[in-house]
Amino acid sequence: MDYSIVATLGPASSSEETWLAMAEAGATAFRLNTSHLSLDEIDAWMIRLAAFRLKFGIWLPVVLDLQGSKWRLGEFLPFELKEGKLVRIVPATKAQIPDALPVPHADFFRAVRFSAKEILLNDARSILRISSWDEDEVVARVLLGGWIEPRKGITLSGGDFRTEGLCEKDRAILQRIPSEEWIHFAISYIKDAMEMEVYRSLMGEERYLIAKLERKSAVEGAKSISQHADALWLCRGDLGAEQGLPAMAELAYGFEMNLGEFKKPVFVAGQVLEHLTHHTTPTRAEVVALYQAIKAGYAGLVLSDETAIGKNPVEACRAAAMFRSFQPATGSRDG
The missing domain is CATH 3.20.20.60 (Phosphoenolpyruvate-binding domains)
Structure with a gap:
């Protein structure tokens, strides 16, 4: 073999x-x-x-x-996700917002409603719980923090909706x-x-x-x-x-x-x-x-x-x- x-x-x-x-x-x-x-x-x-x-x-x-x-984060300056803090997830087409995570996939924002309202980043090394959302922005609280960098994978748990x-x-x-x-x-x-x-x-x-x-x-x-x-x-x-x-x-x-x-x-x-x-x-x-x-x-x-x-x-x-x-x-x- x-x-x-x-x-x-x-x-x-x-x-x-x-x-x-x-x-x-x-x-x-x-x-x-x-x-x-x-x-x-x-x-x-x-x-x-x-x-x-x-x-x-x-x-x-x-x-x-x-x-x-596969969904991936867009381009941004790396920063630390601090546990307990709120973070914004926004379309990558928006102007860069400090300490926000840009996502260049429109179907990600549509998929939130079909998910378990949990976001996993970089193979679940960081975990966020969604607090509110619409098709233009998601606000989530950091459950498991850590350093986050551009182009890392982003996944919605409990859902299978995507283009x-x-x-x-x-x-x-x-x-x-x-x-x-x-x-x-x-x-x-x-x-x-x-x-x-x-x-x-x-x-x-x-x-x-x-x-x-x-x-x-x-x-x-x-x-x-x-x-x-x-x-x-x-x-x-x-x-x-x-x-x-x-x-x-x-x-x-x-x-x-x-x-x-x-x-x-x-x-x-x-x-x-x-x-x-x-x-x-x-x-x-x-x-x-x-x-x-x-x-x-x-x-x-x-x-x-x-x-x-x-x-x-x-x-x-x-x-x-x-x-x-x-x-x-x-x-x-x-x-």
Whole structure:
């Protein structure tokens, strides 16, 4: 079994020396989160990665992670969300307001009424409780504070209302990036097979497409979605933010029990080895979970903060690869 490790690139892993060391440590693909990069920055990364492949003869694919219908904060000066304080969430089209959070998605404001009135930021690292709202502004109280920066994810818990589709930036990326075998695309916040079929039709059969399962409907409809995708990623961060942690665990467990039904590779993502973001070794719980993922039949995993901003991205890749030689357990879960 060739257990794959997708390593996200970022400030901590921006040099070709680090890329080489990560590949030698076990990384089998690199990922760029395009939501955190400008179009020019994406071009610059891709030029450097193409040159790296030729220079060292290391033919790792690169996954460009598209925003899809995922909501993200707009541009603002970073500030601290203080517990107990009120914060305003406003359309990004408004003039910048100090200590307000701009959201460049009109459907977010319409979706509030269908939600549990709780806002989760940056994979639930910060939590807000909505006090009042209309289609032009939301006022919320900070329940769990912390430092907040531009372009972080924003989720409404208990709701599934949003407008599906590629954003303008995603479409621009597809126009600028050539259709080459080593360039893969992951699409965030897929709702169902019908949406994925639209993307396949739009992007063509030649592009390698990954469907990110971050919504309940996507997890439950994963088998149908897989008919239009080359691979699936179970992304537990946004799934947990939208559904709550107990429901996320239940969905992930049920999904994992049926991995043998999929004819496409399935990866697990979301705090796989989160401890390595700030430390040099994983926790025992992470090691056990990693072992269980391999035995369950996952084809690989996706490292995010661990390699993008972590203290030691090379060690994160090495830790992720420690069980590479293991085979999935025999039985119904492997088909």
